[in-house]
Amino acid sequence: MNQDSLTNMLSMGDHGVYVWIVVVVLFVILGSTIILLNRKIRQVKKEINEER
Amino acid sequence: MKLIEAKNISYKINDRNILNNISFVINYGELVKISGDNGSGKTTILKIIIGLTKQTKGELMNHNEDKVCFLGHKNNLKNYLSIRENLLIQGLKLDSYNLDLLEKFNLRKHIDNSVGTLSFGQQKKLSLVRVLNSDEKILILDEPFVGLDQNSKEFLKNFMEAKVNENKTIIFTSHIDFEDDYREIKINE
């Protein structure tokens, strides 16, 4: 696979920008949800441990 | 004869204990005072007895099937109506008994004023008129003495004693002590 076809594949013609926007937003949303939930869980666990 | 029997009643809000393993028996014709500190769950017990609230744990047997007369925290009055209208929508007649009551409570001269203009104590007295008219066999009163002046307090006490002598049951909450012939259920842990 040479570099040209790779660029072609990633840019997906004229409309690649729309696809990539959606991909980026999806992973930002998913990632931040997971991180946020994990942080909340850790916080509550800490509170519980402090009360013990 | 047993009227209400509570066995190990508990009640929780957001997993915090409001009531913890309370047991008691109330018989017909008794004058019962439920006492305890602020937030000890007095109101909750009354609400469980009349069936508004269901206990989280434990068993409550209620042998009463008749209507009860319940006086809650809230005064059950409409601010934008006059005393006269308020009594009428509560289903009370303005007969000589009730007019006398208003006279005794110093409310008769305000009878056409709207309730919103009355003071807290006056509103409390007005909300008691319904209780003083009740012919139900069981009266459940939440803090009936709060906000009353000395005369009205005496009056209410005499009324309660008279009712009990007629073999009616009265359950009330209060954190004020007064010497009288009642049974006390303490719910302080």
Added chain:
Amino acid sequence: MIKKFFHQFASPKSYFAIANKFVKPFLVFFFLLYISALAWGLFFTPPDAVQGDSYRIIYMHVPASFMAQILFAVMAITSAVFLIWKLKLAAYVSKSIAPIGAIVTFFALFSGSIWGIPTWGTWWQWDARITSTLILLIMYLGLISLHASFENKEKADKFFSVLVLIGVVNIPIIKKSVDWWSTLHQSASITLTSKPAIDPVMLYPLMFSIVSFIGLIFGLVILSSQNEILKREKYKSWIKNI
């Protein structure tokens, strides 16, 4: 019988223990699976004859739109279980689905409108599907704010569940009425459904992406329900041993 089963195996305690063990590998697995489904769809399928490459948004938009509705249905089931059998765990799960559902629905709307720019030439069309998805988002937001507005969480659970159950009856009604409405106002618009059946070359990665997305989102739901259990059962004794 059923009640006993529920109380033994579906207590927050045992659920939490199982979830705690499996949630991380579960999430990682479906995350990787979804990424590979997406890679397949984005790079190894031919472009669409009509829409060109922008159709590839389908591999994110369709799973999200699908999940947006599935989550509401799941929430309705758990809410019914809670109201009928008074099972607390069901209420916790119900409540923790709502924010995830709102996020997924929002994403479905967002990806749809980005897709609309090259296809329709506008980011918003009063199209039947978009409109009903928007209403679904409003319903999720309503549920979240309803639950949040009560200090007494046991009451909040009950109100929440009642609203979910009325809402789930409402969803097909909304769909039907919005469909009906848009046939008049929008007869000329391009709808995604009116195209000929999708080619297998695109269908397989689409199926794959839907399945893996379902797994991923349920992983999020489990994580969110763990958070909810911890918050709500703070004062229970079992929680001190984790």
Added chain:
Amino acid sequence: MNSSILFIEIYKLFKRRRAWVGPVLVFLLIIISFPLTLDINSDNPPQIYLSFIWISTLLVTMLGTELIFSEDFEDGTLEQYAVNNQLIEIVFYKILVHWVLIGIPLAFVAFLFTLSLDISIHISSITLLCLVISNLIFINFFSLGNALSLKKGSILGLLITIPFLIPVLIVLGKMTTSALLGLSLMGHLSLLVGVMILVASFIPFIISFILRTHLE
């Protein structure tokens, strides 16, 4: 059936003029000011006026039902009804009374307004009929919203109830178009009546369950 409770409900709403006359007055003001924002020299399609009537009725009904349960909840009246096992009755009566004292007057104000437009009396009377029917549906759902969001403000109530009201609005919009095209409305009308009956007979039970939970 307890006619004295019904009478009391009528009396209470009647005396609280702000809650009763207020919404009708607000509706009147909105409806007067709407044509002023349009160019009267150009031909505005009647559909715009009618759709404006639906939306403003919806919002004014929300205004009129804002206190339907919260007032009685605050002062303990609901508690008394619950103790006497009259909650379901009272819910039915309250909705009925709000419909008669707020919903139907609104429909008549809107009817008067449509008479001033360039549309046939036939369509005006259909508007009146539709408003009378749909107002009962609106009031039921706003009461549900009020019961759920007791003391939490009407914005939450609106957020909760609007998804339920959108299908009704769509039916109303469809009816408007069909009526203006001169098509038969029996189908739409029977749909609306059917929805009204369903809503008016189920929602009060849900509301009384919700109120009971509030009083716990």
